Amino acid sequence: MDSMWIALSAALVLAVSAIATAWAQSRIGAAGAATLAEKPELSGTVIILVAIPETMVILGFVVAVLIILRGGG
Amino acid sequence: MIIPMAKVRILGPRERMDSALTALQDFGLLHLGDASVVPGLGAQPSDSRQARRERHLRRAVTDLMDALRLVGAPPRAEPAMRPEEIDLRHVVRMARKVARRARALDARRVALGEERLLLERYRDFLAAVRPVLQRLAGSPRLTSYAVVIPAAAKDALKTLNDALRAEVGPDFATASRELPGGDLAVLLVLPLSFAQRLESRLAESRVPEIPVPAEYKGKPLTEVVPAMLARLEAIPGELAVVEKDRRNLGDTTRREMSRYLATLQDCLTSLEARRRVGVTPRAFALEGWLPYSKSGDLRNMLRDRVGEAVVVEELAREAWAAEDAPVVLHNPRLFRPFEAIVRVLPLPAYGSIDPTPFVAVFFPMFFGMMLGDIGYGIVLALLGMWLHHRSRPGSLMRTVSEIAGPCAAFSIVFGALYGEFFGDLGTRFGLQALWFDRGESVMAALALAAGIGAVHIVVGLAVGVAGAWRFHRRQAIGRGVSGLMVVLVIVTLLAAFDVLPGRLFTPAVIAMLVAFPVLVAVEGFLAPLELLATLGNVLSYTRIMALGTASVMLAVVANRMVGAIGSTVVGVLFALLFHLVNFAIGLFSPSIHAMRLHFVEFFGKFYSPGGRRYEPFGHWHPTPGA
Numbered sequence: 001m002d003s004m005w006i007a008l009s010a011a012l013v014l015a016v017s018a019i020a021t022a023w024a025q026s027r028i029g030a031a032g033a034a035t036l037a038e039k040p041e042l043s044g045t046v047i048i049l050v051a052i053p054e055t056m057v058i059l060g061f062v063v064a065v066l067i068i069l070r071g072g073g
Numbered sequence: 074m075i076i077p078m079a080k081v082r083i084l085g086p087r088e089r090m091d092s093a094l095t096a097l098q099d100f101g102l103l104h105l106g107d108a109s110v111v112p113g114l115g116a117q118p119s120d121s122r123q124a125r126r127e128r129h130l131r132r133a134v135t136d137l138m139d140a141l142r143l144v145g146a147p148p149r150a151e152p153a154m155r156p157e158e159i160d161l162r163h164v165v166r167m168a169r170k171v172a173r174r175a176r177a178l179d180a181r182r183v184a185l186g187e188e189r190l191l192l193e194r195y196r197d198f199l200a201a202v203r204p205v206l207q208r209l210a211g212s213p214r215l216t217s218y219a220v221v222i223p224a225a226a227k228d229a230l231k232t233l234n235d236a237l238r239a240e241v242g243p244d245f246a247t248a249s250r251e252l253p254g255g256d257l258a259v260l261l262v263l264p265l266s267f268a269q270r271l272e273s274r275l276a277e278s279r280v281p282e283i284p285v286p287a288e289y290k291g292k293p294l295t296e297v298v299p300a301m302l303a304r305l306e307a308i309p310g311e312l313a314v315v316e317k318d319r320r321n322l323g324d325t326t327r328r329e330m331s332r333y334l335a336t337l338q339d340c341l342t343s344l345e346a347r348r349r350v351g352v353t354p355r356a357f358a359l360e361g362w363l364p365y366s367k368s369g370d371l372r373n374m375l376r377d378r379v380g381e382a383v384v385v386e387e388l389a390r391e392a393w394a395a396e397d398a399p400v401v402l403h404n405p406r407l408f409r410p411f412e413a414i415v416r417v418l419p420l421p422a423y424g425s426i427d428p429t430p431f432v433a434v435f436f437p438m439f440f441g442m443m444l445g446d447i448g449y450g451i452v453l454a455l456l457g458m459w460l461h462h463r464s465r466p467g468s469l470m471r472t473v474s475e476i477a478g479p480c481a482a483f484s485i486v487f488g489a490l491y492g493e494f495f496g497d498l499g500t501r502f503g504l505q506a507l508w509f510d511r512g513e514s515v516m517a518a519l520a521l522a523a524g525i526g527a528v529h530i531v532v533g534l535a536v537g538v539a540g541a542w543r544f545h546r547r548q549a550i551g552r553g554v555s556g557l558m559v560v561l562v563i564v565t566l567l568a569a570f571d572v573l574p575g576r577l578f579t580p581a582v583i584a585m586l587v588a589f590p591v592l593v594a595v596e597g598f599l600a601p602l603e604l605l606a607t608l609g610n611v612l613s614y615t616r617i618m619a620l621g622t623a624s625v626m627l628a629v630v631a632n633r634m635v636g637a638i639g640s641t642v643v644g645v646l647f648a649l650l651f652h653l654v655n656f657a658i659g660l661f662s663p664s665i666h667a668m669r670l671h672f673v674e675f676f677g678k679f680y681s682p683g684g685r686r687y688e689p690f691g692h693w694h695p696t697p698g699a
Contacts (some may be wrong), residue, residue: 044417044672051669058616065515067624 010064016070017060024053075684076403079368080393082108083359083375085383090357094346096378097337097359101691102367104399105349106360112524114351114358127344128166129335133161136168137334143175148322153201153335156343164333166581169596171326178319182473188286192305195283197299198250205248206295216265217294219283220275224255229280233259238273241267258283260294331695332686339691346639346690362398371528398423400684405501410475418672426540426673428680435529435675437476441483442525443620443663446628447504448495449656450484453477471503495652496628510616511625518618526614527563529670530607531556533678540679551596552678554588558604563587610674616666624662627655 031045081103085093109116139146143395154415192199202219209215220230230249237245245263252258263271275282286304289297323577351358363371372385400420402412404427411433420428444450455475464470492506501696509517534556541549561581592600631651 032242045395047417047665048669048672049148052673053664054669055613055616058619059612061619062615069515 002021006067010067011070013067014057014060014064017057017063021057021060024056025050028053049067074403074430075122075421075423076110076401077365077423078362078398078401078423079365080106080360080362080388080398081368081371082386082388083361083383084386085357085379087352087355087357089379089383090350090352093357093359093375093379093383094660097690098343098346100371104363104687104691105346105690106362106397107349108351108358108360109349111358111360114353117347117350117352120667123344127341129161130341130344133165133168134334134337136165136172137330137337140168140171140175140691141327142328143172143179144319144323144326146327148331148334149327150204150694151328151332153339153692154332156336156340159333164337168333170331171322171330174322175319178315178322182312182319185308185315188310189305189308191284191286192301193307194252194254195258195307196302198252198260199302200282201250202248202260202294202672203298203302205260205262206298209295214265215262216268216273217263218261218271219294220259220261220280220300221252221283222249222257222259222280224257227257229278229687230257230259230575233278233280236458237261237263237271240270241622247316249323255335260308297641311444314567320557329448335693342412342690342693344620351591354529361690362687364401395424396422396683396685399687400593401687402427402429404429407479410437412470413469413472413476414668414671417668418676418680419682420686422681422683423685424544425681426536426678428536431532431536431675432671433479436671437479437483438525439617439667439670440480440663441485441487442522442617443666444480444484444624444659445491445500445621446475446493446495446659447485447486447488448493449628449659450481450488452656454481454486454661491625493625493628496625496632498628498632501632511621512629515618515622518621522615522617523611525617526611526674527559527672529614529675529679531559531590531674534559536608536685537679540681545593551592553599554592554595555600555604555607558585558588558592561588561607563611607678613674616670620662620666624655624659627658628652631655642674 022035032050035042036046083093108114139150171699193577196610206217209217222233230247234247235246239264243265245260245261247261249259261271285297285301289300331374349359351360368385368387375383375385400423402415402420404412406432412429414432414436415421415427415429441450444453454477457474458482460470460477476628488494490506490508491511492504493511494502494504497512511518533553537552538549538556541552560583564573564577565575565585567580568575568581589601592604595605631648632647634651636642638644638647
């Protein structure tokens with residue numbers, strides 16, 4: 001039973017952070033595409049802006065790994 | 074590094090202005106400022122003849138660029154002619170003639186392509202009915218029609234047969250064949266006397282005849298089909314001739330057009346430079362920047378070519394603002410390709426620190442830590458060598474290939490440390506991790522990522538201190554204390570978790586308690602928040618571990634496909650495909666994330682953008698392609 005809760009918690013952490021990242025990237029990506037249509041020279045800045053929310057899912061992944069490892073899963 | 078610049082003012086009698094400008098254009102190192110706005114000087118009076126000439130020059134340049142694009146030959150580096158040698162009308166006439174010829178060849182190529190597509194669509198049908206039509210050629214009382222029945226109305230064939238039987242009786246024959254796309258081509262053979270009735274029936278029911286090229290319209294099928302099949306065989310030859318003509322056109326005109334283009338661009342650059350000259354009734358003045366080490370060369374060059382009457386005065390550093398000076402990055406050969414990564418952002422301000430050397434060390438290191446596989450590293454090295462061989466110096470592809478080299482080297486080194494060769498494939502042949510296995514020791518990978526992140530952030534803060542020390546002492550102290558606090562927090566945590574000796578814990582905490590008020594005093598009440606953000610930045614480096622673990626897991630899954638799927642051959646093919654996908658992800662993802670770690674976490678500690686591009690007044694050169 002314990003391992004089920006551990007797995008579920010890890011999955012939940014990753015899922016929520018992935019959804020948050022996806023939502024943020026969709027908004028930033030759309031705005032970035034519009035920006036690039038007008039100012040292609042801002043491609044570097046747009047790439048960075050799109051990559052910024054990935055921190056959420058990456059930290060989510062790290063926390064999920066910690067839950068599994070520390071939880072003895 | 075950002076090379077030191079000197080600001081110079083060139084003064085001379087007005088009649089020497091043109092020769093001075095020509096000499097400066099040949100020199101090619103002076104980034105011109107606008108001397109016409111200097112108090113006491115004025116711009117040259119506007120000249121309608123010159124404005125008209127400039128318009129004509131621009132139009133000729135556009136014509137030449139169009140012509141070169143149309144013949145598919147980018148301009149190449151050719152020495153410019155003297156402006157007076159060029160006949161603008163001849164250039165424009167020539168460029169337009171070449172463009173017209175290229176357009177005509179293009180149109181011919183497109184028409185031949187369309188004709189071939191049309192004929193290929195009916196090729197099988199035409200080949201199948203050809204013997205029937207040959208027999209019909211000897212029967213003057215019979216006629217034939219070839220029609221197309223759309224895919225959506227295939228039942229119409231039966232309806233057509235019924236209608237013909239009712240109209241003509243049993244004296245007709247049909248043959249059909251399905252065309253690519255599902256339509257049905259049908260050959261109808263029937264007595265000539267029924268031709269008119271059939272045509273009106275076909276028109277009423279809107280069944281189209283097979284489209285034939287314009288020159289065969291109205292001719293009987295017995296003549297048209299063999300001609301169409303012969304035409305299909307002739308088209309590739311004609312296309313080859315068109316392509317050869319186009320190539321010849323490019324080969325014969327490219328050099329001349331490139332030379333004209335270089336000359337006209339030089340004229341335009343020179344006109345632009347003239348607008349930046351400040352004048353009085355008797356004298357002219359020019360201002361600009363050039364690398365400090367070249368100011369002596371400029372003085373000597375002008376003395377030799379224009380004479381002693383033109384003098385070069387070097388302005389004192391206090392007389393010009395750093396933000397007006399152009400920025401030139403100059404790094405050792407090994408680091409130079411990484412300038413391309415720095416240039417993704419606006420250039421660093423003049424007088425600040427060029428981050429290229431740090432990027433050249435940390436970027437491939439982070440990349441290698443994430444990819445970390447001997448096999449993938451070797452493939453990347455081979456790919457880089459191939460790109461290097463295929464690209465021209467100065468092109469984007471050459472830069473990418475030069476960045477790929479160090480990235481591949483670090484991937485191989487970390488691959489050996491992690492014991493990875495295409496995932497766990499090496500382990501099956503006895504390869505052992507020299508340090509730790511990423512697949513098993515996730516915590517070790519996490520600690521390594523966070524540790525390298527802390528080092529990177531502290532280096533960034535140290536660079537920030539060095540950069541700000543000269544002009545913003547208080548800011549420099551603040552950054553220094555922030556860096557110290559980061560180190561102290563890490564030491565405290567490591568001592569608390571027994572990674573470092575426990576006796577370090579108390580001194581580290583005391584040092585933090587002392588440093589914290591200093592930080593608040595120097596940086597203000599927002600300093601604690603800044604410190605938290607900096608510690609958050611360190612956590613951001615855990616992406617190195619996350620992406621690395623994902624990469625190794627994908628490689629392990631790829632290897633497990635061999636044996637998991639019934640057939641070994643299919644398993645190997647799937648494994649190769651999976652490795653290919655993983656390799657593609659392994660190139661893209663670490664690049665983006667290593668860039669992000671630099672731009673957001675590292676540059677945030679010291680980088681001051683706002684540098685102006687160094688665009689020296691010189692001769693025009695075509696942009697190097699891939």
